[in-house]
Amino acid sequence: MSKLPAHKVKLGLITATIWNNDGFYSVDLSRSYKNGQGDWQSTPSFAQGDLLNASKCAERAEIWIARQMTKDATQHA
Structure with a gap:
């Protein structure tokens, strides 16, 4: 994986974080929360109330990747 997300x-x-691995895109889904000390953390686990936003993020990530792959293909043609 690259060091910075695409x-x-x-x-x-x-959050859906999209990574570009030499033209192959992958996605990490995570949920942010504050720990007992008030510091922000993230987890790959979701509560029932998170699932709609998780699915919307996944869908938007898929759309972004599809557009980016089209853009990548036209730049290399």
């Missing part, structure tokens, strides 16, 4: 999609506490 793109991020955020909806509420849910």
Whole structure:
């Protein structure tokens, strides 16, 4: 994986982080929360109330990747 994400999609506490691995894109989904000390953390676990935003983030990530792959293909043609 590259060191910096190619793109991020955020909806509420849910984030889809998109990585470009030499033209192959992958996505990490996570939920942000504050720990007992008040520091922000992230987890790959979701509560029932998170699932709609998680699915919307995944859908938006898929759309971004599809557009990016089209853009990549036209730049290399």
